[in-house]
Amino acid sequence: MKINKCYRNIEDSYLFSTISKKVSEYKEKNPQADIIRLGIGDVTRPLCPVVTEAMHRAVDEMSKIETFHGYGPEQGYKFLRDAICKNYKELGVDINSGEVFISDGAKSDVGNILDLFDKENTVLIPNPVYPVYVDTNVMDGRKIIYLDANEENKFLPMPPNGIRADIIYICSPNNPTGAAYSKIQLKKWVDYALDSKAIILYDAAYEAFIEDDNLARSIFQIDGADKCAIEICSFSKTAGFTGTRCGYTVISDELKFDGMSINKMWLRRQSTKFNGVSYVVQRGAEAVFKEEGRLQVMESINYYKENAKIISDLMKNFGTWFTGGKNSPYIWFKCPSGMKSWAYFDYLLEKTNIVGTPGIGFGENGEGFFRLSAFGSRENIIKATERIKSLKALAQ
Amino acid sequence: MKINKCYRNIEDSYLFSTISKKVSEYKEKNPQADIIRLGIGDVTRPLCPVVTEAMHRAVDEMSKIETFHGYGPEQGYKFLRDAICKNYKELGVDINSGEVFISDGAKSDVGNILDLFDKENTVLIPNPVYPVYVDTNVMDGRKIIYLDANEENKFLPMPPNGIRADIIYICSPNNPTGAAYSKIQLKKWVDYALDSKAIILYDAAYEAFIEDDNLARSIFQIDGADKCAIEICSFSKTAGFTGTRCGYTVISDELKFDGMSINKMWLRRQSTKFNGVSYVVQRGAEAVFKEEGRLQVMESINYYKENAKIISDLMKNFGTWFTGGKNSPYIWFKCPSGMKSWAYFDYLLEKTNIVGTPGIGFGENGEGFFRLSAFGSRENIIKATERIKSLKALAQ
Numbered sequence: 001m002k003i004n005k006c007y008r009n010i011e012d013s014y015l016f017s018t019i020s021k022k023v024s025e026y027k028e029k030n031p032q033a034d035i036i037r038l039g040i041g042d043v044t045r046p047l048c049p050v051v052t053e054a055m056h057r058a059v060d061e062m063s064k065i066e067t068f069h070g071y072g073p074e075q076g077y078k079f080l081r082d083a084i085c086k087n088y089k090e091l092g093v094d095i096n097s098g099e100v101f102i103s104d105g106a107k108s109d110v111g112n113i114l115d116l117f118d119k120e121n122t123v124l125i126p127n128p129v130y131p132v133y134v135d136t137n138v139m140d141g142r143k144i145i146y147l148d149a150n151e152e153n154k155f156l157p158m159p160p161n162g163i164r165a166d167i168i169y170i171c172s173p174n175n176p177t178g179a180a181y182s183k184i185q186l187k188k189w190v191d192y193a194l195d196s197k198a199i200i201l202y203d204a205a206y207e208a209f210i211e212d213d214n215l216a217r218s219i220f221q222i223d224g225a226d227k228c229a230i231e232i233c234s235f236s237k238t239a240g241f242t243g244t245r246c247g248y249t250v251i252s253d254e255l256k257f258d259g260m261s262i263n264k265m266w267l268r269r270q271s272t273k274f275n276g277v278s279y280v281v282q283r284g285a286e287a288v289f290k291e292e293g294r295l296q297v298m299e300s301i302n303y304y305k306e307n308a309k310i311i312s313d314l315m316k317n318f319g320t321w322f323t324g325g326k327n328s329p330y331i332w333f334k335c336p337s338g339m340k341s342w343a344y345f346d347y348l349l350e351k352t353n354i355v356g357t358p359g360i361g362f363g364e365n366g367e368g369f370f371r372l373s374a375f376g377s378r379e380n381i382i383k384a385t386e387r388i389k390s391l392k393a394l395a396q
Numbered sequence: 397m398k399i400n401k402c403y404r405n406i407e408d409s410y411l412f413s414t415i416s417k418k419v420s421e422y423k424e425k426n427p428q429a430d431i432i433r434l435g436i437g438d439v440t441r442p443l444c445p446v447v448t449e450a451m452h453r454a455v456d457e458m459s460k461i462e463t464f465h466g467y468g469p470e471q472g473y474k475f476l477r478d479a480i481c482k483n484y485k486e487l488g489v490d491i492n493s494g495e496v497f498i499s500d501g502a503k504s505d506v507g508n509i510l511d512l513f514d515k516e517n518t519v520l521i522p523n524p525v526y527p528v529y530v531d532t533n534v535m536d537g538r539k540i541i542y543l544d545a546n547e548e549n550k551f552l553p554m555p556p557n558g559i560r561a562d563i564i565y566i567c568s569p570n571n572p573t574g575a576a577y578s579k580i581q582l583k584k585w586v587d588y589a590l591d592s593k594a595i596i597l598y599d600a601a602y603e604a605f606i607e608d609d610n611l612a613r614s615i616f617q618i619d620g621a622d623k624c625a626i627e628i629c630s631f632s633k634t635a636g637f638t639g640t641r642c643g644y645t646v647i648s649d650e651l652k653f654d655g656m657s658i659n660k661m662w663l664r665r666q667s668t669k670f671n672g673v674s675y676v677v678q679r680g681a682e683a684v685f686k687e688e689g690r691l692q693v694m695e696s697i698n699y700y701k702e703n704a705k706i707i708s709d710l711m712k713n714f715g716t717w718f719t720g721g722k723n724s725p726y727i728w729f730k731c732p733s734g735m736k737s738w739a740y741f742d743y744l745l746e747k748t749n750i751v752g753t754p755g756i757g758f759g760e761n762g763e764g765f766f767r768l769s770a771f772g773s774r775e776n777i778i779k780a781t782e783r784i785k786s787l788k789a790l791a792q
Contacts, residue, residue, distance in 0.1 A: 278677050
């Protein structure tokens, strides 16, 4: 048996393991240190009451023969797909429930969707980037072109002149930079994709953090996107589902390449290699869209957003260049005094006991930048900003 | 963008949709008919109390900030992997928790594991077969060789002389035939795989139904299997998790091809394209292995096994040739009077109002055979056998 040779080409990422090692070493030397972790992109607030109530009810249903649920539809229960369609309607986006596919999370869909595409396609990926876009394509042996995201374009690169690609990754609001595309900017990407017969894989996992009207909550708010884009979304950051696992992918019936419906291909893929999401989890996800669910979920999002505002106000006070902080849970800033990412990591850990994420971990263009996350307790966020202020740890 | 052309070659299976259409039409013409469905391979009994109690507790944990769980390990929580290792130990199989990977079900793993293997490999698949083995390989464009399972070899084909394959599928106890390999037979398969440097994908989804000591509950009960086999297992049939979604795959640290550890490759695949199974579901799965959990789960399995015995006793009374019925929830029998599978389906539906599954739906070699499932209520099973008896619907 011959293995998939492409696996030899995947680079190991040591980003989070290196961070964890450095923090352990520091703690060993400084056992009294009160470490504040603002590095990880994981939520910290619990599931909201309507969600856990719905899950309890669903578990009860599973315990009785009359209400037990066996295999569900691979595409997801219609009650959840309908709720998602209704939610899109409020954004002015018309989709039908056959265009929605429920999954166990955005990461699975981002990876598995590549099954549908030829290995000979060229892929366009911004740098810095969420490493999964790169690794999943390396596993398939596709050629990757990197697109520079940098201070000049505010980490929102626009379609490049004279470069052709077949598969384009866009994540907005972006992980790791927190930058979000405006509708006008996204229209240029849609036109570029339509012109070059490319497909856009649009990662909208952080859309719930958007508050500015000129920014897109969904790529389907842009004319023509139904003919060139797939949207991948998640309950992880919207409703704290990182450990509960539910996401969804929207593929318009209009999306066709080589005369094949991508929606029908994905349905075939999912019916063959997937058996749907847990009934209990789908009932929990459905509750997110109920009136009370929306309110409860927004309370958590607003809490994180207020955290992000506190951190970005600090940046403004220091005159630090940054992206995100608004419409995003991430603050991506330029390290002071021209420090490199890892040097600043060490400096911040030692001087303030704050753990963040070095930008270089997301690609070359992240060098000299740093990410802080707003997914923490208010108490810790305030303590962290006070330490940074008093030690002038952001002073140029 | 160019699509994966292999998708043009996947044949649509109309098996279950045709069954459903025929039943609807029959019901329309005969609204009073008391239809008994013994066609589907889905469980009907609810989750057992220890499982739902564990899930309720886990949902409660998710509702409080102190006990909330965000992203879990992609490979699965150690508490569940440890419980699985302990369970294997009782079968005499030594595995460590790094060799166990928790997933959302066997179907996902059966499909996704192919990511690790080159497209140029040749695949050996028995016929008749669970269609997913075929379709997932057609999607990748691999060459498939079919191995005849038939009356002569009791639907348990042995390694073919003079045929070389790289990837070998074995499902035991088998879906759809209910036939299960003995340890002696499996040893021949392991030796064949080791000789030809092939990998065995061993689907053990129905292992919990095995009661005969000479049959293998796990391929790792066979010497040498750790160096040539991957075992894929599931809580679906063991504990009624078809709608709850949890499975696991075991890959020994010893399994190496082209100098690469398949365990490490799968870990990389899962860490990149998967984000683990819902915490709530993993707590439910863990409960299956607790002392009370085992008892409760065995109660359901014994219920289905008693159903299977009732159906197979009927076969014996009629002198009908069949496989399964013991060590399996399926009874796979030869249609009477040389009838073809669909003809017998129509005959059984009209004469007895029983719905089964035509063998031809699982491949050419299923022609003339028929599958009944024991996943029903005792009442229905008894009613069904009485109808078959009184109408002599199995008489040659």
